[in-house]
Structures are given as structure tokens and as C-alpha cells.
Amino acid sequence: xxxxxxxxxxxxxPGDPDLITVKALKYIKIADVIxxxxxVSNELFQWTKKDAIVIQLGKQRGNEASVSxxxxxxxxxxxxxxxxxxLRLKGGDIAIYSHVLEELxxxxxxxxxxxxxxxxxxxxxxxxxxxxxxxxxxxxSAVRFLAGYNSEEWSDTTWKELSxxxxxxxxxxxxxxxxxxxxxxxxxxxxxEKKLAIIEQATTPKQRxxxxxxxxxxxxxxxxxxxxxxxxxxxxxxxxxxxWLTNAVTPDSYFPQAGEPVFKNPEV
Numbered sequence: 500x501x502x503x504x505x506x507x508x509x510x511x512x513p514g515d516p517d518l519i520t521v522k523a524l525k526y527i528k529i530a531d532v533i534x535x536x537x538x539v540s541n542e543l544f545q546w547t548k549k550d551a552i553v554i555q556l557g558k559q560r561g562n563e564a565s566v567s568x569x570x571x572x573x574x575x576x577x578x579x580x581x582x583x584x585x586l587r588l589k590g591g592d593i594a595i596y597s598h599v600l601e602e603l604x605x606x607x608x609x610x611x612x613x614x615x616x617x618x619x620x621x622x623x624x625x626x627x628x629x630x631x632x633x634x635x636x637x638x639x640s641a642v643r644f645l646a647g648y649n650s651e652e653w654s655d656t657t658w659k660e661l662s663x664x665x666x667x668x669x670x671x672x673x674x675x676x677x678x679x680x681x682x683x684x685x686x687x688x689x690x691x692e693k694k695l696a697i698i699e700q701a702t703t704p705k706q707r708x709x710x711x712x713x714x715x716x717x718x719x720x721x722x723x724x725x726x727x728x729x730x731x732x733x734x735x736x737x738x739x740x741x742x743w744l745t746n747a748v749t750p751d752s753y754f755p756q757a758g759e760p761v762f763k764n765p766e767v
Contacts (some may be wrong), residue, residue, distance in 0.1 A: 503611055504531070504583040506575055508602060510593040510618015512705035513726075514753060515628075516540040518619045523588070526616070529584035532578045534571065538590030538726055538754050540703075541761050552578075557757040565757040568598050572605045579611045590726075592620035596646055596671045622669045625701035625728045629708045632740030633667050638733040641666040647673020647729065649678050655687070662687035667732035674727040681716050684731070690714065694735035699724040703753040707746045710738055724752065 502675050512518035519527075527533065527546050530762060535544075537557025544553050556566045576578060578585045583600070593615055606613045616681045622644060626633045633642040643661075647670035661668060662684045685691065688690060691714035699707045712733075755761065 502582050504579040506579050506585045506587060506606055506611055506613040508587045508593050509616035511539040511588050511589055512570040512619040513591050513603045513621040513624035513701050514540055516542040523616050526586045531583040533588055535588040536572055536590045537757050539588050543760055553761050555761045565583045567765055568601050576605055576609050585707040592618045595620045621701060621728050629698050629738055629746050630743055631696060631730055631734055631738050639667040643668055645670050647676045647680055650676050658683045658687045660690035665732050670729040673729050674723045674725045677729055681713050685713055696730040696735045697727055699727045700753050701728055705747045713752060
């Protein structure tokens with residue numbers, strides 16, 4: 500009989516701890532080891548068992564405490580090979596703009612059993628908590644998820660197609676590159692009046708939604724709190740009518756910085 504443990508790869512949702520799935524919460528309660536991203540609500544760790552080990556191995560640009568994917572992989576494998584039930588908890592969904600592929604490969608390489616549990620992705624959370632449907636009759640019949648951090652590498656053909664589409668465009672990981680995205684879209688012919696929403700720290704008590712036309716955005720918008728999601732398209736105009744959550748007074752960070760200890764049950 501194998502003495503290997505098992506790894507659960509689960510999405511924790513975009514921030515609001517109430518958006519955790521019932522199945523992921525089940526594993527939070529029974530896991531021996533939880534290896535968590537930075538963008539996971541610390542409130543979830545009040546449910547761990549008393550002797551659980553909770554390790555924050557988060558990535559954060561510009562923070563020396565940020566860890567490599569190799570270090571994360573090593574921790575997952577080492578604990579699983581000791582026979583532990585390991586919960587790898589990621590913000591948002593487990594398979595949308597995450598490094599789950601690298602983790603799956605190392606688990607298969609070491610023949611470690613695993614299970615994948617989906618979560619609420621940031622686009623769904625930001626859409627719901629800002630009152631901006633990603634598709635809506637008469638506004639958009641499709642939505643595209645894009646990673647904005649590498650947009651400098653896209654071809655002019657790609658930019659031209661994006662500038663002409665009626666699809667809703669959702670940019671992940673684009674806080675630092677949004678100006679570049681807007682400039683390229685305008686250069687390729689997207690109308691200046693098209694609306695853009697920046698949703699900072701979506702679904703958390705620090706959520707802030709700001710709406711601009713593309714030409715307003717180019718004039719400057721001030722600092723952006725991360726994580727931030729950008730939505731571009733006709734659907735953005737629906738925010739004013741259907742917003743139901745008040746913007747945070749202060750946009751300071753809801754999530755811990757990389758390397759900070761996570762909340763643990765005070766009885767431990």
C-alpha cells in the first residue's frame with residue numbers, strides 16, 4: 500500500500516471568503532497542510548483543524564519575500580511524500596491564469612494522487628460585485644479573458660482584431676500595463692467613447708470600481724490598488740444602473756503581503 504499522501508488543488512475565489520465552494524471548505528477543515536497563495540482571504544483559515552500547517556507561499560512583483568514556482572512545487576511534493584493531505588489553495592479559479600500546469604506536472608512526475616476543485620474566477624466575482632454582466636443581450640454575446648501583463652508581445656493584427664470586436668474584454672494582471680493596452684486599442688481604431696472599468700480588490704471590503712471612457716483614461720487616473728481587473732466593452736455602461744456595492748473609502752490592501760503570516764485559529 501502506498502504511503503504517499505494526496506494533493507487537492509482548489510480555487511478559493513477572488514477574495515470574499517463566502518465565495519469558497521462547499522467542497523473546498525471541506526478540505527480546508529481536514530487538510531494536514533495548506534499551501535496558500537497571497538490572494539486568499541485569511542478568514543478561511545479559522546476553519547482549519549488544530550494541528551494543521553498553513554504556509555503562505557505567495558508571488559508578488561517587487562517583493563523580495565515572493566517565492567518561486569519551484570519552491571512551491573518542492574513544498575507540495577515534500578509534504579505529500581510524507582503521507583500528508585495537502586491542500587494547494589489559489590485565489591480565484593484553480594485553472595485560470597494560475598501555474599496549475601507546473602504543479603500538475605510535478606505531481607504526475609512523482610505519482611502523487613491529486614484532485615482539482617474549481618473556484619469563482621476573478622472575472623466572475625468582479626462582474627457580479629460591480630453590477631457589470633459580462634454578456635448581455637444587445638451589449639455583448641461573448642467575453643474574452645486576456646492576460647495584460649504580456650501585452651507588449653502581441654502583434655498589430657491581434658490589437659486590430661481586439662479594437663474592432665464587440666466582445667467584452669477582460670484583462671487579468673494588467674494594472675501596470677493598462678495604459679499600454681488602452682493606447683494600442685485606440686491606435687488600432689477603438690472608439691474613444693468606449694467604456695473601461697477598473698475593479699480593484701474585487702469582492703473584498705476594499706473593492707473600488709472606477710469607470711472611464713478610453714479618452715478619459717489616457718488623461719491619467721492615479722494609482723491602482725492590486726489585484727485589479729479591467730473590463731472594456733459596452734457592458735461597462737450597465738454599472739451605474741446595477742451597482743449594489745459601495746466603493747471602499749480607502750483602497751489599502753485587503754490581502755497580506757508576500758511572506759506575511761496568515762491568520763490561524765487562535766486556539767492553536
